[in-house]
Structure formats: C-alpha cells, structure tokens
Amino acid sequence: MDDVLVVDALVAVLVVALLAPVVVGLLPRLPVPQVVLLLAGGILIGPDVLGLSSPEDVQVLADVGLGFVFLLAGYEVELRVFAEDAGRRAVLAWTVSLTLAVGVVALLAAAGLVRAFLPVALGLTTTALGTLLPVLRENGLLQGRLGRYLLAAGGVGELFPVLAIALFLGTQNRFAALASLAAVAVLAVLLALGRRAVRDGGRLATVVLRGQHETAQITLRATILLLITLIAVTDEFHLDAVLGAFLAGVVLRQWVGGASPVLEPKLDAVGYGFFVPVFFVYSGMALDLHSIAEAPLRVALFFGLLLAVRGLPALLVYRRVLTWRERGQTALVTATALPVLVALAEIGLRNGTMLTENAAALVGAGVLTVLVCPALAVALRPPGGGPGPEAQPVVPADRVSRRRSIGPMARRRPV
Numbered sequence: 001m002d003d004v005l006v007v008d009a010l011v012a013v014l015v016v017a018l019l020a021p022v023v024v025g026l027l028p029r030l031p032v033p034q035v036v037l038l039l040a041g042g043i044l045i046g047p048d049v050l051g052l053s054s055p056e057d058v059q060v061l062a063d064v065g066l067g068f069v070f071l072l073a074g075y076e077v078e079l080r081v082f083a084e085d086a087g088r089r090a091v092l093a094w095t096v097s098l099t100l101a102v103g104v105v106a107l108l109a110a111a112g113l114v115r116a117f118l119p120v121a122l123g124l125t126t127t128a129l130g131t132l133l134p135v136l137r138e139n140g141l142l143q144g145r146l147g148r149y150l151l152a153a154g155g156v157g158e159l160f161p162v163l164a165i166a167l168f169l170g171t172q173n174r175f176a177a178l179a180s181l182a183a184v185a186v187l188a189v190l191l192a193l194g195r196r197a198v199r200d201g202g203r204l205a206t207v208v209l210r211g212q213h214e215t216a217q218i219t220l221r222a223t224i225l226l227l228i229t230l231i232a233v234t235d236e237f238h239l240d241a242v243l244g245a246f247l248a249g250v251v252l253r254q255w256v257g258g259a260s261p262v263l264e265p266k267l268d269a270v271g272y273g274f275f276v277p278v279f280f281v282y283s284g285m286a287l288d289l290h291s292i293a294e295a296p297l298r299v300a301l302f303f304g305l306l307l308a309v310r311g312l313p314a315l316l317v318y319r320r321v322l323t324w325r326e327r328g329q330t331a332l333v334t335a336t337a338l339p340v341l342v343a344l345a346e347i348g349l350r351n352g353t354m355l356t357e358n359a360a361a362l363v364g365a366g367v368l369t370v371l372v373c374p375a376l377a378v379a380l381r382p383p384g385g386g387p388g389p390e391a392q393p394v395v396p397a398d399r400v401s402r403r404r405s406i407g408p409m410a411r412r413r414p415v
Contacts, residue, residue, distance in 0.1 A: 017038065065277070065280075069279065071252070075249035123344050288356050295357055302361050
C-alpha cells in the first residue's frame with residue numbers, strides 16, 4: 001500500500017516536471033526559468049495546498065536529484081577561465097561579496113535573526129546564471145565583451161559557493177569533508193588507471209566503445225553507478241555527498257576526455273529529464289509557506305541583501321572594463337540566485353544549520369531575484385537593443401543552444 005501511495009505521489013511530481021518546460025516553450029517571452037515553475041508546481045501539489053504529494057514520498061529520488069545537481073555542476077567546470085581577466089575579476093568580485101556577506105549576516109546573527117550565519121552568508125554569494133542563459137541569449141547579452149564577463153561572473157558565482165557549501169556545510173565536521181575529498185582523490189586515481197586499462201585492453205576497450213550507445217549505455221550506467229555509490233556510502237558513513245558528487249563530476253569530465261560529447265547529452269537526459277526536476281519539485285513541496293507568510297519582511301530583507309551583497313561589488317570591480325550600463329547589467333545578473341539557494345536551504349535544513357524561516361525566506365528572495373533582475377538587466381540595454389555590429393559571440397552558437405535551463409552550471413535546452 002505504501003508503494004502505491006509513493007507511485008501516486010510521483011505521478012503528480014512528474015506532471016509538474018512535464019508542464020514546466022511546456023509553459024516556458026508556449027510563453028517564450030516570459031522571463032521565468034523552469035526552476036521557478038518547478039518550485040511553484042511543488043507548492044501547488046504539496047501538503048500546504050492540494051495535498052497530492054508530500055516531500056517524504058519522493059525523498060529518495062530527490063536525494064539522487066541533489067546528487068545530480070552537484071555532479072553536473074562539477075562536470076561543467078572549465079578551469080581555464082581563471083587564467084583570463086574576466087575570471088580574475090569574477091573571483092575578486094565574489095571574494096568582496098563573501099566578505100560583505102559574512103559581515104552583514106554576522107550582524108543579523110548578533111541581532112538574533114539568524115542562528116548560524118555561514119549558511120545564510122554563502123547563500124548571499126550565489127548566482128543563477130545557468131537558469132538565465134535562455135533569456136540573456138535571446139536578448140543579446142551573451143555577445144561581445146559583456147558576455148565574456150557575464151559568463152565568468154556567473155560561473156564563479158555557481159562554482160565557489162558549491163565548494164564552500166560542500167566543505168563547510170555538507171557534513172557535521174571538517175574531518176568528514178576531508179575524508180570525502182580523500183575518497184574522491186582515490187577515485188580519481190582508480191578512474192585514471194581504469195581508463196588506461198580500457199584504452200590498452202584490446203577487447204575490453206572495444207566492448208566499452210561499442211557499449212556507449214544503443215541498449216548497453218556502459219559509460220552512462222557507470223556514471224550513475226558512481227553517483228548512487230557515492231550517495232549510499234556517504235549515507236552509511238555520514239560523509240559529504242555534496243563534495244563527493246561535485247568533485248566526482250570534475251573527475252568524470254577529465255576521465256571521459258574525447259567521449260564527453262557522447263556522454264554529456266545522456267547525462268542531460270537522465271539528470272535534467274528526471275532526477276533534477278524531481279528535486280526542485282520536492283523542494284517546492286518542502287517550502288515552509290507559513291514562515292514566509294508570517295514574516296514577509298524577512299523575504300524582503302534577503303532580497304535586498306542579495307542585490308547589495310552580490311550585485312554592488314560588480315559596479316566597482318568592472319569599473320575599468322565595462323560601461324556603467326554594462327556594470328549595472330552585470331550587477332543584476334550576478335545578484336540573481338535560486339537553484340544553489342534551493343540546494344543550500346535543503347542542506348541547511350537537513351543538517352540543522354539553518355532556521356526554517358530563513359531557509360524559506362532565502363528561497364522566496366531567490367524567486368524574486370529571478371523574476372525581477374533579468375527583466376531589469378534587459379531593460380538596461382542601449383536604445384535599439386542588442387550589442388553593436390562589432391560584437392562577436394563568446395561561445396559557439398551550438399554550444400550555447402545546449403545550455404541547460406535548470407540547475408547549477410546549467411546549459412540551455414535546444415531551441
């Protein structure tokens with residue numbers, strides 16, 4: 001009977017997961033990414049509204065979805081960006097944001113508004129560039145000089161908070177985080193040896209290469225096995241699934257090498273086709289609406305802090321390389337935060353480092369930034385809209401067209 005109830009609950013979750021991209025496709029001018037609709041759908045079917053499902057019914061799948069969020073985030077990391085001016089300025093801007101966040105939230109903690117200021121402080125430094133790529137591209141904001149700095153700033157705003165969350169919040173103690181790091185390092189060595197064995201293994205290499213497609217899907221099955229094993233081991237020994245999944249994604253990208261274009265769309269299909277949407281719908285169902293209704297000023301406070309702490313440093317850091325209009329657009333884009341906020345709130349609630357009302361208010365503030373900031377950034381375009389004729393695309397059109405529309409370091413869906 002319990003299994004039937006779980007299946008019934010999953011049907012409602014999958015209906016929301018299907019309708020979200022359909023609505024986005026039918027309303028292309030709507031500057032709202034899928035993640036907002038997934039959260040809203042989770043609220044609608046959750047126990048506070050229609051009661052068609054509950055977080056407990058799909059928590060196991062949501063755990064895998066959370067793992068996929070960070071696995072794919074690690075898979076997207078391109079370290080070469082840190083060697084460019086855009087990357088260096090993005091790191092500087094994020095460092096300033098983190099300093100401001102720690103100071104401001106420490107004052108809030110002293111005033112009794114937050115219990116542990118680090119989770120909230122990290123939440124104020126996140127950026128949801130991946131969810132905004134469709135809107136930014138359609139309005140010409142990913143071209144030329146501005147696009148180069150926007151992509152770097154957004155990438156750092158997604159990467160660095162994930163690393164900080166994994167190291168400081170994903171486990172109850174630092175030793176467990178270091179143990180996770182050491183375990184993934186061992187995994188990297190084993191994968192490197194395995195790749196060499198496969199490459200030089202004659203028949204085994206042939207089997208793996210042929211098995212990447214059709215019914216075998218060997219590399220995809222190996223990736224899912226890797227992720228599920230990480231989740232199972234971390235649950236058993238109370239290690240850090242976030243850090244493990246993220247670093248496993250980094251290792252996986254290096255391991256697959258030239259097979260990356262083959263594996264990547266399959267990861268998209270499994271992760272963003274099923275597990276990740278389930279996680280976001282689950283997060284919507286788990287959102288504490290009563291806390292938001294009882295303290296709407298807390299949502300407004302966090303919304304203002306996201307704009308100030310994450311957005312304002314861009315006005316200074318990019319002063320000599322971007323115009324005032326472009327700096328304003330960069331500030332608005334970098335202040336937009338939601339997917340990592342959702343994951344951060346979920347982690348903070350599970351390990352007891354974040355108050356329920358603060359988790360709900362942070363997610364609510366993140367929804368506001370996604371609704372407001374992209375529209376303002378587009379409105380700041382110069383008269384005539386779009387970049388000048390000298391502007392060149394920063395990334396190949398075919399690559400940007402694949403940018404997912406939900407999740408950290410996300411790529412957009414095909415158009």
